[in-house]
Amino acid sequence: MTDQMSADNVGHVKVAVLGSGSWGTTFANIVADAADLARKSGEGPVAEVVLWGRRAAVVDAINESSENPDYFPGITLNGRLHATTDAAEALSGARVVVLAVPSQTLRENLASWREHIAEDAVVVSLMKGVELGTLMRMSQVIGEVLEMSEKRIAVVSGPNLAREIIERQPATAVVACPHYETAVLLQGLCKSAYFRPYTSTDLVGVEIGGAMKNVIGLAVGVAEGMGFGDNTKASLITRGLAETTRLAVTLGADEHTLSGLAGMGDLVATCSSPLSRNRTFGEKLGAGKTLEQVVAETRQTAEGVKSSESILELGWTHGVDMPITEAVVKMMHHDMSPAQALLAFMSRSTKPERYGV
Numbered sequence: 001m002t003d004q005m006s007a008d009n010v011g012h013v014k015v016a017v018l019g020s021g022s023w024g025t026t027f028a029n030i031v032a033d034a035a036d037l038a039r040k041s042g043e044g045p046v047a048e049v050v051l052w053g054r055r056a057a058v059v060d061a062i063n064e065s066s067e068n069p070d071y072f073p074g075i076t077l078n079g080r081l082h083a084t085t086d087a088a089e090a091l092s093g094a095r096v097v098v099l100a101v102p103s104q105t106l107r108e109n110l111a112s113w114r115e116h117i118a119e120d121a122v123v124v125s126l127m128k129g130v131e132l133g134t135l136m137r138m139s140q141v142i143g144e145v146l147e148m149s150e151k152r153i154a155v156v157s158g159p160n161l162a163r164e165i166i167e168r169q170p171a172t173a174v175v176a177c178p179h180y181e182t183a184v185l186l187q188g189l190c191k192s193a194y195f196r197p198y199t200s201t202d203l204v205g206v207e208i209g210g211a212m213k214n215v216i217g218l219a220v221g222v223a224e225g226m227g228f229g230d231n232t233k234a235s236l237i238t239r240g241l242a243e244t245t246r247l248a249v250t251l252g253a254d255e256h257t258l259s260g261l262a263g264m265g266d267l268v269a270t271c272s273s274p275l276s277r278n279r280t281f282g283e284k285l286g287a288g289k290t291l292e293q294v295v296a297e298t299r300q301t302a303e304g305v306k307s308s309e310s311i312l313e314l315g316w317t318h319g320v321d322m323p324i325t326e327a328v329v330k331m332m333h334h335d336m337s338p339a340q341a342l343l344a345f346m347s348r349s350t351k352p353e354r355y356g357v
């Protein structure tokens, strides 16, 4: 078995996508559409995609009518997409394992899947969070639980609101893996007529960009809910990017990654779109609903709510100033009202625009 996938040992590849929520379903559909294209053109690896889901009703609907009625009623998925509730079946023979579960459950999910994951598989994270308690990025959780080298762990991230991509609207993303050839192979597996992936070797920058944009999206949502206009939102986005870059670079990322698709790109998509769960969560809070009301109304994963705490702690551990994240944590976890958080945020001492990293 080789340590990484290489161009000459991949022609036909089984891809298991674990998690049939909004992004897992969409990403599995991207790979299945990409495989159709590869079949037609004769170029690139051809994937057989198997999607794992917890709920039998969803799995049956995908297999019988190519539809995920829970997340995308009325949207026809690729007919070759096969779903199962049996993780062992999904993982059997899979060379690429894609993970799309909530960040805070990943560790326990991996522990139960571990024995079925092939030793030479490449594991891809689609998740945008930082683990509470350990302060680990998702690739670090994967590396620790599966005891695998970072070279076989990849991340896909970017401005990827699932609802737009399931409709096959054009979008771009970054496929990051420290082993460049693996990133290129994964790029080939998900390149389709409407999805254009770029490669990167900067795992840290891509992951921090993805996790941080959820936190900034919450803050922008709060501003929207409070009735503020574009100056406020542009200020939060720009200073949010500065905060993201400071943290990422301190953790070893390349500064340029944060001005790319997984940084600026994703930040802009999340902060401008009513489709974003994080932005919507913040907006409801800013409009006067209580945290309990907003939590009760939120069915899908809004990663920034929990990850804001671990991200702030990560920043503090490394001496990074994180004022927007701090304001979000106070609103999400310490009963501070949006008005109080705004006052505290605006009354901080002034400083040069380029401060710290």
Ligand SMILES: NC(=O)C1=CN([C@@H]2O[C@H](COP(=O)(O)OP(=O)(O)OC[C@H]3O[C@@H](n4cnc5c(N)ncnc54)[C@H](O)[C@@H]3O)[C@@H](O)[C@H]2O)C=CC1
Binding pocket: 019, 020, 021, 022, 023, 024, 053, 054, 100, 101, 102, 103, 105, 109, 126, 127, 128, 129, 160, 161, 162, 163, 299, 300, 301, 303
């Ligand atoms: N939805 C989107 O547009 C995008 C989401 N992401 C990221 O993808 C990750 C997954 O998010 P979504 O698919 O959007 O969330 P979702 O809420 O739509 O789906 C989550 C899935 O995980 C399952 N799940 C929940 N708890 C579980 C547990 N304890 N064990 C196993 N499975 C469990 C749910 O049943 C559901 O199928 C998040 O980290 C998110 O930030 C990334 C890019 C785009």
Ligand SMILES: O=C(CO)COP(=O)(O)O
Binding pocket: 128, 158, 159, 160, 161, 162, 214, 217, 266, 269, 270, 275, 276, 277, 278, 279, 301, 302, 303
């Ligand atoms: O990650 C996303 C877009 O790239 C989805 O954002 P939300 O999780 O806020 O919906």
